[in-house]
Amino acid sequence: MLKINEERLMSDLNELAKIGATADGGVSRSALTLADIEGREWFKNKVAEAGLDYAIDGAGNQSAILYSNPKTEKRILAGSHLDSVPNGGRYDGPLGVLVVFEALRTMKDNGITPAITLETINFTDEEGAIMGLLGSRAVVGQLSESDFSHTKIGVDDLEQRLKNAELTRESMLSAKRDDVMAWVELHIEQGSRLEDAGMNIGVVNAIVGMRAxxxxxxxxxxxxxxxxxxxxxxxxxxxxxxxxxxxxxxxxxxxxxxxxxxxxxxxxxxxxxxxxxxxxxxxxxxxxxxxxxxxxxxxxxxxxxxxxxxxxxxxxxxTPHVHPALMSETVMTAIESASDALNLTHGRLLSFAGHDTQTMATIAPSAMFFVPSVDGISHNPAEYTNDADCINGANVMLHTLLNLLNGMSA
Ligand SMILES: [Zn+2]
Incomplete structure (x- = not known):
């Protein structure tokens, strides 16, 4: 059975964690600050090294692409975010980007040309330094000019960050896409339900709605x-x-x-x-x-x-409602079949935190899955996921993508 390269995945995670590293073992890579820009440069170079295609859109979302032949118009997207909260942990986001990157490299190494183009994505500002879920909202067309008057930072700070990344408000508003066929995201659980249940994989069936x-x-x-x-x-x-x-x-x-x-x-x-x-x-x-x-x-x-x-x-x-996002049965089943094939235990659960997946679910069949967080700690330098769980997650991602390729046609 095809497996990802474990050493390569873990070495990538460790390398990336050095960028914006804090003294107590965490990372601070707030969206579009110099530390985040350095993380983005690192990712761009890694994509080139891997011989995958690289792209960046007007919202600063970075992609590593493994093309089908001939190139399909529609694509299967997967990923997460490389930005972090101030003094956060090293797994929240990066693990979700790097497992897909590793899965694409594994396919390429094994001479697999996918029937549908596959794309890893690093979404800009998931954590909300600027407004939250910025990159994914730009992709689905939810971003509007007025959002820039309600940012969590001042105008000068916003302009500086955009300048750091060579982006503009106009470019951000032009990042809408209509080529997404499906979306899948891996994330650390940020809670202790999987650990308490001794379960490997948590398949999210809905991301909760919120009222305030x-x-x-x-x-x-x-x-x-x-x-x-x-x-x-x-x-x-x-x-x-x-x-x-x-x-x-x-x-x-x-x-x-x-x-x-x-x-x-x-x-x-x-x-x-x-x-x-x-x-x-x-x-x-x-x-x-x-x-x-x-x-x-x-x-x-x-x-x-x-x-x-x-x-x-x-x-x-x-205050404005946040609606629950229901996950796609097709994508959830692809994750569950992958977990079964890898002999990993899994169960369905709700996500109580917001993720880019809730945005992506508005335009394409989407789902996400969790790997365990030790003691449920997250948004904290002590955030930790065992190597074995990171590797399990990457293998589940690899086989989820393969299952989606088998089950979908462009
Ligand atoms: Zn996250």
């Missing part, structure tokens, strides 16, 4: 000493009650769905004043739109209930 609300409880400011406890309208009592009740309610009724209050602040905000107003940032996630809808109704009812209990008013304002 700005919530405000309103009570009445009062003297924290003289106002009798029985007569207070303490906005923080309502918020506190909600946080704990929501936790229990979601666990009891919506597992594996999750909810979070990630920010809370009280006004006026002093030792000696009963809180008159409390702001909460509420977010919840699930893989199904119907469940998200029910969660929303239940959580908003719970807000009303908690407000009433403490004689408060409550108001809420929704």
């Amino acid at each position: 609300f700005h919530v405000t409880f309103k009570g009445e400011a009062a003297h924290a000493g003289t106002k009798p406890m029985t007569m207070r309208k303490d906005a923080l009592w309502g918020a506190a009650q909600f946080v704990l009740k929501a936790k229990q309610y979601i666990m009891d009724n919506y597992t594996p769905g999750v909810c979070n209050v990630g920010k809370i602040s009280a006004k006026p905000g002093a030792f000696n004043i009963v809180p008159a107003e409390v702001y909460c940032a509420l977010e919840f996630r699930h893989g199904s739109t119907a469940e998200l809808e029910r969660m929303q109704t239940d959580l908003l009812n719970l807000l009303d209930e908690c407000a009433k209990e403490f004689d408060l008013d409550v108001s809420y304002e929704a």
